[in-house]
Amino acid sequence: MNATSNRRPRIRPERTWLDLSLTTAALAFVLASALLAIIFWPKLPDQIPTHFNTAGEPDGWGPRWVIWLLPITSMGLLGGLLGVIRYPWVANMPVPITEENAESQYRLVNRMLRILGVIVSLTFLLLVTMTIQMAHGRPSIIAPWVLLTLIGPSIVTIVWYLIAASRA
Numbered sequence: 601m602n603a604t605s606n607r608r609p610r611i612r613p614e615r616t617w618l619d620l621s622l623t624t625a626a627l628a629f630v631l632a633s634a635l636l637a638i639i640f641w642p643k644l645p646d647q648i649p650t651h652f653n654t655a656g657e658p659d660g661w662g663p664r665w666v667i668w669l670l671p672i673t674s675m676g677l678l679g680g681l682l683g684v685i686r687y688p689w690v691a692n693m694p695v696p697i698t699e700e701n702a703e704s705q706y707r708l709v710n711r712m713l714r715i716l717g718v719i720v721s722l723t724f725l726l727l728v729t730m731t732i733q734m735a736h737g738r739p740s741i742i743a744p745w746v747l748l749t750l751i752g753p754s755i756v757t758i759v760w761y762l763i764a765a766s767r768a
Contacts, residue, residue: 608689609702613710622714623682629721630678633728634671640732641667648735656742658734667731674724681717685710694765704768712761716754723750 644664651660684691688706691713697705730740
């Protein structure tokens with residue numbers, strides 16, 4: 601926790617239907633990645649792809665238990681984002697937080713974190729799917745450009761937040 605967060609107002613903005621929808625989607629993607637790992641665990645070979653090159657082809661292999669690292673990492677990242685959403689005054693923000701702007705700034709940072717949570721959990725779901733497909737010797741139905749295109753929305757989300765925060 602930084603020194604300025606100790607002086608910030610400690611309020612939690614009300615959640616909207618959009619906030620609830622984004623959180624639900626992110627949690628659903630994390631759950632889906634864990635369910636895929638559970639369902640396909642008995643059918644996975646001893647060695648599965650653990651890394652992919654820019655063409656989407658496996659270039660690293662490891663033991664099959666590594667499949668669990670994807671949903672676990674996704675859960676951890678989403679848990680961290682949801683923790684900051686619960687206590688938005690601990691987040692680093694590009695503008696000074698005052699009593700007057702705290703609610704709008706917290707709402708903005710929470711929205712950004714929820715959107716990023718959806719993108720991150722969807723990315724891990726796609727990675728689990730791609731890993732399972734390629735572990736079975738099938739070409740991935742998820743082209744490498746699909747994963748790369750998730751970077752674009754992340755950047756757009758962060759730029760949107762920075763602009764919105766500076767205007768609020």
